[in-house]
Amino acid sequence: MDNLLSDGLELMVFGMGFVAVFLTVLVFATTGMSAVVGKYFPEEPAQPKAKKKAAPAADNDDELVAVMTAAVHKYRS
Amino acid sequence: MDNLLSDGLELMVFGMGFVAVFLTVLVFATTGMSAVVGKYFPEEPAQPKAKKKAAPAADNDDELVAVMTAAVHKYRS
Amino acid sequence: MDNLLSDGLELMVFGMGFVAVFLTVLVFATTGMSAVVGKYFPEEPAQPKAKKKAAPAADNDDELVAVMTAAVHKYRS
C-alpha cells in the first residue's frame, strides 16, 4: 500500500512538473515564433483580401466550372 | 416434413399472436403516456417559441461566436 | 537480369498494345452507342424540364412533406 501511495506522489510531482515545463517551453516557443513572424513575415494591411487568395485551388475549380458551364450553354443555345 | 409444417404453423400462431399482443400493449402504453402528459405536462400555448428554446447549447455557441467575432473586429479596426 | 529486361519489354509491348486495343474498342462502342441513342431515343427539345422530371421520388416526397405540413398547420390553427 505504501508503494501505491509513493507511486501516486511521484506521479503527482513528476506529472505536474512535466506539464509545467512543457507549457513553459511552449510559451517560449510560441513567443519566439510570433516574434520571428512579426519581424520577417509581417502581414500585409489588406488582410481580408489575403484570406480570399488563400484557396486558389477551389477558386480555380470554380472558374473552370464557370467556363465549362458557359461553354456548354453556348454550344446548346 | 410434417415437422416442418407444424413448425410453420406454430410460428404463425405464436408470431402473429405476439405481434398482436405487443402492439396492443403499445396502444395502452401510448394512450396512458399521452394521458399523463396531457394532464400533468400540458404544452404552453406559444409552441413555436418553445421549439426555439429547445436548443440552447447551439444558441449559446452562436452567441459566443457572435461575441467573439464582434470582439475580434473591434480589436482589429 | 536479362530476364528482367525482357519482362519489362514484354510488359511494355503487351501493356501499351492492350491499352490501345481497349480504348479503340471503347471508341467504337461509344460511337455506336451514341448513334443508337441519337437514332432511336432522340432527346426532346425541352431538355431543362426533362431534367426536373428525373427525380420524381424526391419530388413526391417534397410534395408529401408539403401536404403533411399543410395538414398539420390546418389542424393546429
Added chain:
Amino acid sequence: MEKLIELFLASGAYNISGGQIVMIFVGLLLLFLAIKKNFEPLLLVPIGFGGILANIPEAGLAYSAVENAAHFAVPEVMNSLAAALNITSTDPKEIINAYHNSSAAEHQAAINAALDGGYANGMLYNFYSVAIGSTAAPLLIFMGVGAMTDFGPLLANPRTLFLGAAAQFGIFATVLGAVGLSSIGVMDFNIQEAAAIGIIGGADGPTAIYVTSLLAPHLLGAIAVAAYSYMALVPLIQPPIMRALTTDAERKIKMHQLRHVTKLEKVLFPIVLLILVALLLPDAAPLLGMFCFGNLMRECGVVDRLSDTAQNALINIVTIFLGLSVGSKLSADKFLDLQTLGIMSLGIVAFCIGTAAGILMAKLMNKMMGGNAINPLIGSAGVSAVPMAARVSNKIGLEYNAQNFLLMHAMGPNVAGVIGSAIAAGVMIKFVSG
C-alpha cells in the same frame, strides 16, 4: 504471343458463363427499373450495379479469398486448403462445402491457406462482411429511418397500431405457405429460409435484410431484390385489393381531424417503445433500439447535428455500401436457382395478404366503432412501405371523395407497420435461429 494467349484465357469474354450473362442482364434490368421506372432507386441502383460487378468473370469481386482460391484450383493451394479444413478431398466444390460448414478455427486456417496461396477477398466480399455480415448497415439505416419518422399521426390516434399489427399477417401466412410448398415437395425451404422469405411481406427493406442476414444469408440477394421491387410496386399491387375489399360507402368515410400532439409525447414515445421491447422481446432490441434512438435524436431537439448526420451523410454512406453488398449476393451461382423464383412468387403473395389483412382489420375496427370512424382504405398502409402505401391510401380515397385527405390518417398505420414488422422479425429470430 504467350502473353496474348494468357490475356485472352484470363479475359471475361473467354470465361463468361451463361449464368453470368443472365445475371448481368438482371443487373441491367434492375438499373433500368430504378432509373427509368423509379423503383426505389436509392437501393436498386447500387444493388443492380453491385450485381453486375459480382458477375464479372474471373474478377471474383464477390468472393472470399478461399472461394477465389477454389475457383482457380491450383493443386498445392487445394492441398493446403484440404489440410486446413481436415478433409481428404481436394475437389474445389468439396472444399467450398467444407469451408462453409467448418468450425471457426478451421475457417481461420482455411483463410490463412488461401492468403498464403496469394488469394484475397474480393472488394464486394469485404463490403458485405463489414456492412451486412456485422449487421451494422441495416441497423444504421434503421437509425436514420427513425430520425426521419414523425410519430405524430400515430400518437394522435394510437389505435391505428392495430392496423400495423394486422398487416403483418402477410409475413406469417407466407411462412406457412413456404413450408407448405416444401411439405408437398414443390420447393425445398427449411424453416429459417421460410421465415426470411415471409419477412418480404413486412415491406421494410432494412428489416428484411437484417433478418435474412441472420437466418438465411444465402438468400439475401433474392429477398432484398424482391422486397425493394415490391415496395416500388405498391401503387400497382395495392389498389385492386383495396377496391375489392371495401364498399363504396366505406371508401367515402371522412375521418376526424387528428388532435395536436405535444413535443413531450413525441420525445417520450421512443422511450416507451424501447422499454416495452426490453421487457417483452429482447430479440427485437437491436432493430427497434436503433430505430428509437434515431427517433429520439430527432425529437429531443438538443442533438440536431447528430440527427441531421444520421438522416443524411451517415445513411447515404451506409446505403451505398449496403446496396453494393446486397448486389454481391447476385452472383450467378447464388441467385440463379429455382428457389429465387419461389421467393419472388411467395414475396408478392406476402404483400397481397398483408394488404388484405390490414384492410379487413380496418373494416372490423370501423364496424366496432360505429361504422363511421375509420376509412378502411388506410388499413393497407399498415404493411409499411413508408410513405408510398400511405400515399396510395390517400390517392384512392380522393378518387371517391375529392374532399377527403387520408394521408395523415394513413401515416399512423404506415409507421405502425414498421414497428409491427420489426416485432415480427424479433419473434422469428427468437424462435427460428435458436
Added chain:
Amino acid sequence: MEKLIELFLASGAYNISGGQIVMIFVGLLLLFLAIKKNFEPLLLVPIGFGGILANIPEAGLAYSAVENAAHFAVPEVMNSLAAALNITSTDPKEIINAYHNSSAAEHQAAINAALDGGYANGMLYNFYSVAIGSTAAPLLIFMGVGAMTDFGPLLANPRTLFLGAAAQFGIFATVLGAVGLSSIGVMDFNIQEAAAIGIIGGADGPTAIYVTSLLAPHLLGAIAVAAYSYMALVPLIQPPIMRALTTDAERKIKMHQLRHVTKLEKVLFPIVLLILVALLLPDAAPLLGMFCFGNLMRECGVVDRLSDTAQNALINIVTIFLGLSVGSKLSADKFLDLQTLGIMSLGIVAFCIGTAAGILMAKLMNKMMGGNAINPLIGSAGVSAVPMAARVSNKIGLEYNAQNFLLMHAMGPNVAGVIGSAIAAGVMIKFVSG
C-alpha cells in the same frame, strides 16, 4: 403452449435483474439531464440511450460472444470454452475471468469456441471495439475539436498557457487522493485506475475517454459520465470557488485589448506544438498530433473541404458511435459498484481543485506583473471545458464590472487547458501503463 412459456422465460420482464432496473433508470436520468437540463446533450443522449440498450435483459448487446455464451452457460459450450482457455472449471464466472486474463492466442480460441456455439458479439460491443477499443474515436473527435479551435487569443497572450498548466493540478491531486483513499482502505483503486479517475479533472471528454480506454477500460462508463456531467455543471461548480478565492478589486481588473494575430502565426502554431510534443513527450503524440492536424487543416486555408468534414459529418458520425460505445459500459455488472461512487466523488474534487489552482496561478501572475494585468477570474477557464468555462469567467466578470468583457481573454487559458490535459494524459500513459 411450450413456445409461450419459452417466450416468457426469454422475455426481459422475467429475466430482468434489480441492477438492470437501476441502470435503466440511470440511463433515463442521463437522458433527462441531457434533454431537459441541457447537460452536454451531444454526448449524454447517446450515452444514456446506449446505457439503456446495454441493460436490456437477455439481449446481450454490450457483451462479447464469449460473455454471451457464458451468460447462457450451455454445458457443451462451457466445456469447449474451458478447453480453449486451458482451465478445468466450467463455471461461467471463472470462464469469464480466464477470458479476460487470457493470452492473445487463448483469447482467439475462446472466441472461436463461442462462435462455434452459435453466439455472436452484441451490437454495442462491436461498436465499442471499433470506436474505442481501437482508440480511433476519441482521436477523431480530438481532430474535429482541433479543427474547431481558434488559437488566436492564446497566441495573442501566450502567458495564459501557464493558467492552463496550473489548472491541471486538479488531475494529479485527485490521483493522489485516489491512491490515498486506497492506502487507508476506503476504496480499492490501483495506480492505473487512479490516473484514469484523475483525468476527469482535465475537463476534456475525449482525453478522458482515450486515457481510460488505455489504462482502465472497465471504468470507462463511470469516468465518461462523470466527465461530461461535471463539464455541464461548470456554471454551477466554478462560480463559488471563483468568488471565494478572489477579491472584489481583482474581479474588476480590466485587461488590455488582445493584439492582432496573423494568419501565419496561426498556421505555424500547430506545427510548433507538434514538434515540441515529438521532442519531449512522444506518448502524447496521438492525442496532440490529431489535435494539431485538425487545427492545421482549419488554419492553412487550402483544405477547407476536409476541415468542414472534420468539423461536421465526421465528428458527428464518430460522436454517435462514441456515445453508444460509452453507454455499453453502463451495464449493471460493470457500473453498479462502490467504485462508481468513489469515481463520482473524486471527479468533482478534481474539478474543484483544478478551478482553484487556475485562479491562484492567475492571482500569482497578476501579482508578479504589477497587480493590474490579469483578472484572476480567467484562471478558472484553464480547466478547459471549452467554451463553457470561458463563458463563466466572462459572466462573473460582467457581474462586477459591466464594461469588462473577459470572454476573449478567458479563451486563451481555456484552449491552453486542452493542451495541458493532453500533456498530463501523455505523462500518465507513459508512467502508469508501462
Added chain:
Amino acid sequence: MEKLIELFLASGAYNISGGQIVMIFVGLLLLFLAIKKNFEPLLLVPIGFGGILANIPEAGLAYSAVENAAHFAVPEVMNSLAAALNITSTDPKEIINAYHNSSAAEHQAAINAALDGGYANGMLYNFYSVAIGSTAAPLLIFMGVGAMTDFGPLLANPRTLFLGAAAQFGIFATVLGAVGLSSIGVMDFNIQEAAAIGIIGGADGPTAIYVTSLLAPHLLGAIAVAAYSYMALVPLIQPPIMRALTTDAERKIKMHQLRHVTKLEKVLFPIVLLILVALLLPDAAPLLGMFCFGNLMRECGVVDRLSDTAQNALINIVTIFLGLSVGSKLSADKFLDLQTLGIMSLGIVAFCIGTAAGILMAKLMNKMMGGNAINPLIGSAGVSAVPMAARVSNKIGLEYNAQNFLLMHAMGPNVAGVIGSAIAAGVMIKFVSG
C-alpha cells in the same frame, strides 16, 4: 530522479535519429508546398502531416505491434516472437524480416506474441490497414472522382480516347527504364517495383496508390509523393514539351464546337465502359467498376443524395485517412533510400514521356484528319491530372490564338487519360502480380 531520467531516456529529443530529422523536414517541405505553393493540398497536407507523425521517435505511430515490440526488443518478447515465427535468432532485425515473410498463421502468432507483450499497433498503422491495406480508400476516392466527372466532352468527340491511350506510353516506357537501370546495375528494382513506379506517369493519384499497394507497398510513400507533386507541377512540366513538339500553325488550330450530348448517352456510357472492362480485362474491374458506379450515380439523376455524399462527405473522410495512411509510409527507414531518388527521377521522366506521346498522337491524328481538325495542344491533357492538364492546354492555346478556347476539347482526352491509366493499371496487376 529515476523517473526524470526515464522520461528523458524515452523522450523524442534523446532518441531522434538523423533519418527522422530529415524526414520531419521532408514532411514540413510537403506542408510548405501544399499550403504556400498550392501543390495538391487536399492530399499533400495530410500526407505531409502524416509523415511528421510517422517520424516521431519512440511513438511508433506508423508501426505494427510486432514492429513496435522489435523496436523495444525486450528479451522475453523477442523469444516468444522468435518462437511464433519459427526462427532461432532473436535479433530484432531478423524477427522483422521473418515477420514480413511469414505465412499467414505465423503472422497471426507473431501478432499474438506482441500483443501479449503489451505492444499495440500504432494509430497510423491501423489507418493504413483499414484504408489502404484493404484497398478500400483508393477505390472509394475513384468512386467519388467518377461522381465528379462529366464525360460529355469525351462523348461529343470519342476519338479523343486515342489521346488518352497514347499518353499512357509514359507508364510503360518508364517501366522499361526502371528495369533497364536495374539491368545495368544502377538501381535495383524488380518488375513489380518497376510497374508501380511507371504508374506515376498515369498522373492519377488513386490509381497509383491502388497499384502500388498491390505490387510494391513498401514504395507507397515515395510513389504517392511523386505522383501528387508532379501532378501539381503539370503547369511547369508540360508547357516546354508542348511548345517544343508543336508548330506555330498547329497551336493556332481552332477546333469545331462540340455537339450536344444527351442525358441518355451519359447514363449509358459508364455501363458500356463497365461491360467492356468485364469482357476484356477483369483485373481493372475494381478501379473502373467503382469509377463507373460513381459516374452512373451522378448521371442517372435519381440518386442525387448518394452522388452528393460520394462527392463530399465520403470522399473527404476517405481523403483524410488516405493521406495520413500514405504519410505513415514516410518513416525514415522506409523512405530514406536511394530507391526514392530513383523513383522521383523516373516519375518525372514518365510524366514527360506521357505528355510527349499524347502530343505526338494528336499531331498524327490531326494529319490523318486533314491537318485542321485537332489542335495538338490538347494531346498533353491525355496524361489525366484532371483538370490541371486540360487547363494548361487551354492556357497555351490562348497564348497563340486569343479566341481559341481549348478547355472543353481538352477535357475529352483528360478524362480519357483516367480510363487509360486504369486500364494500364489492370494490365500490370494481371501480368506482374501473378
